[in-house]
Amino acid sequence: xxxxxxxxxxxxxxxxxxxxxxxxxxxxxxxxxxxxxxxxxxxxxxxxxxxxxxxxxxxxxxxxxxxxxxxxxxxxxxxxxxxxxxxxxxxxxxxxxxxxxxxxxxxxxxxxxxxxxxxxxxxxxxxxxxxxxxxxxxxxxxxxxxxxxxxxxxxxxxxxxxxxxxxxxxxxxxxxxxxxxxxxxxxxxxxxxxxxxxxxxxxxxxxxxxxxxxxxxxxxxxxxxxxxxxxxxxxxxxxxxxxxxxxxxxxxxxxxxxxxxxxxxxxxxxxxxxxxxxxxxxxxxxxxxxxxxxxxx
Numbered sequence: 001x002x003x004x005x006x007x008x009x010x011x012x013x014x015x016x017x018x019x020x021x022x023x024x025x026x027x028x029x030x031x032x033x034x035x036x037x038x039x040x041x042x043x044x045x046x047x048x049x050x051x052x053x054x055x056x057x058x059x060x061x062x063x064x065x066x067x068x069x070x071x072x073x074x075x076x077x078x079x080x081x082x083x084x085x086x087x088x089x090x091x092x093x094x095x096x097x098x099x100x101x102x103x104x105x106x107x108x109x110x111x112x113x114x115x116x117x118x119x120x121x122x123x124x125x126x127x128x129x130x131x132x133x134x135x136x137x138x139x140x141x142x143x144x145x146x147x148x149x150x151x152x153x154x155x156x157x158x159x160x161x162x163x164x165x166x167x168x169x170x171x172x173x174x175x176x177x178x179x180x181x182x183x184x185x186x187x188x189x190x191x192x193x194x195x196x197x198x199x200x201x202x203x204x205x206x207x208x209x210x211x212x213x214x215x216x217x218x219x220x221x222x223x224x225x226x227x228x229x230x231x232x233x234x235x236x237x238x239x240x241x242x243x244x245x246x247x248x249x250x251x252x253x254x255x256x257x258x259x260x261x262x263x264x265x266x267x268x269x270x271x272x273x274x275x276x277x278x279x280x281x282x283x284x285x286x287x288x289x290x291x292x293x294x295x296x297x
Contacts, residue, residue: 001068003100005107008062008074013052015064016074016088017045023090027124028272047215048293054191055087055295061108065091065100073100075108078296081183083282084114087295089127096126105130116182118278120294128275136277142290145259145267146248149239152265156230158208163198166190172200172207180221181297182283188291192219197238201231213238216292217249225287229261232289236265250290252276258289 008016021044056062060079064071073091077084086109091101109117111134119131120142163169166189174184192198196212201222209222213235220231232249239247249267251258274294276285290297 003072003098003103004066005103006064006066008056008059008064008076010053010056012062012064012071012074013049013056014045015071016056016076016090017048017052019071019074019092020088020090022092024122026093027122050191050195051293051295054187054195058187058191059087060084061110063104063107065095065104067095073104075104077108078187079114080185080187082115083183084109084117085296086117086119101127101130105134109134111135116279116282118276118282118297120290120296121275121277123273123275131277136279138275138277139281140252140254140276140285142250142252142274142276142294144248144250144270144273144292145262146246146270147265147267149236149244149247151237151240152233154230154233156227157203158227158230159202160234161200161202163193163200163210166193166198169200169207169210173210176207176210176221176223179223180284180287188296192291199234201227211235211289212291217247218289219291219297220249220289222287225255225257228255228257228289232258232261248292250274250292250294252285252288252290254286255288256286 055076058078059076062076063074065073072095075089077086089105117136119136121127121131170186170189173189177184192212196214198210198212200207201209208224209227209231211220211231212218217235222228222231236247253259
């Protein structure tokens with residue numbers, strides 16, 4: 001039977017997760033000789049279930065490829081203020097190089113109907129070649145920095161304020177996102193505020209940044225990149241207070257302030273990294289730390 005394609009639904013979330021897990025583990029093994037995850041570990045789903053529910057509910061395009069009635073691949077994208085992001089694109093290892101990926105990508109990541117398009121991609125050459133043909137260009141790498149957390153004191157005039165009412169601070173968060181990302185994304189703040197512990201950072205009473213932390217850290221957006229040492233030290237301290245075994249941050253390497261601080265704190269860079277691709281330069285992402293896991297900015 002030929003491969004068929006159907007729209008995905010929230011009921012497909014766990015199926016999509018298993019396809020992503022198997023595909024990512026295979027890719028990591030081929031590129032790096034080892035995989036950072038254990039396929040089938042329930043903790044993998046525990047850490048991503050809320051995110052997949054959010055993406056299923058707010059996706060612009062979500063397509064499942066099936067062979068003989070069994071899912072073999074999927075692709076999904078979101079559209080925020082005219083910017084389309086491909087959040088996932090995975091095909092099972094034994095079904096690749098058969099045209100399935102090309103068809104999924106054309107359905108989930110069309111050029112029409114968006115003012116800009118972007119992807120956070122693995123370094124798998126086969127997938128990258130598809131993205132390049134789709135019209136996006138690599139801008140910078142994103143690395144995960146991790147270590148066992150400890151309490152750190154960094155002097156600053158910043159005030160840390162927990163987000164207790166998203167509605168009251170959302171206009172300021174939108175202004176920061178417009179300045180740093182180039183677009184607003186209220187849907188993500190609504191999900192992040194439920195799933196993470198959010199903070200706004202004030203200077204002289206004015207909101208100059210925000211950050212989210214929890215099982216996964218990020219995103220963090222700051223009007224002044226020089227505030228990253230203070231903000232990341234605060235986030236690490238929050239992880240230490242929770243007695244977390246490890247804390248990590250997904251950092252664009254163009255964010256020199258964050259990179260230099262984390263290396264100075266002896267954070268370890270993961271040997272698997274991602275690339276940010278877009279159809280045009282956007283925002284000021286040297287003032288940003290990415291949402292984790294890095295499926296979208």
